[in-house]
Amino acid sequence: MREIIDRVTAFLTCSLMIVMVFIACWQVFTRFVLSAPSTISEEFLRYSLIWLTMVGSAYAYGKKKHLAVVFAARKIPVKYQLFVHLLVEAIVILFIVVVLLFGGTKAYQNAIGQVSSAIGMPMEYLYLSLIVSGVLFLFYSILHIKDYFVKHKQMSQMN
Incomplete structure (x- = not known):
């Protein structure tokens, strides 16, 4: 399942x-060559950048290629590292649920009926990016927790 989500997400981004x-x-061409700037390109790029x-x-985050402060975590004894990893994931999940899912849902609901000025796109599509990324973050966070338990179990068996 992870590989499918990774491939689809990588392809879309x-x-x-x-x-x-x-x-x-196109925007540069229309502005400087045609002297008639495109009216939709700037707004499209702004909203696309948010989604991207x-x-x-x-x-x-799912690939663990995000910024992380691991200096302190590496100094913790191995037997406590699982607890630290789980604590970090719990904080991440709390953020995901409160900000991305709950807050994103509220923003989505507030945007219903609004339309962007240049493209004419319903604004709830823009705020849907919060919910979609929240679901992806939650999926990856659960996989990270599973991976930590598997790694901890393997390390316990080695000792």
Whole structure:
């Protein structure tokens, strides 16, 4: 399941990035060559960057490629490291539930009926990025917890 989610997320983020590069080039072309700037490109790029950031950060978290302060965690005795990892994941899950899922749902509900000015896109699609990334973060966090238990069990069997 993880591989499927990873592949789909990587494909979507890479595809969105490629589209954003082409749209940015189009915006520069229309502004400086045609002297008639595109009206939708700036808004599209702004909203795409939000989606790219939210989904991409969940993907990076899932791959453990995010910024982490591990200096202090490495100094803790091995027998307490599982507790520290679980504590960190509990804090992450709390953030995910409160900010991304609960807050994202509230923002989504508040945006219903609003429309973006240039594209005419319903604004709830923008705030849906919070909920989607929250679900991805939660999925990856649960997998991290499972991985920590498996690793801890393997280390216990070695001793």
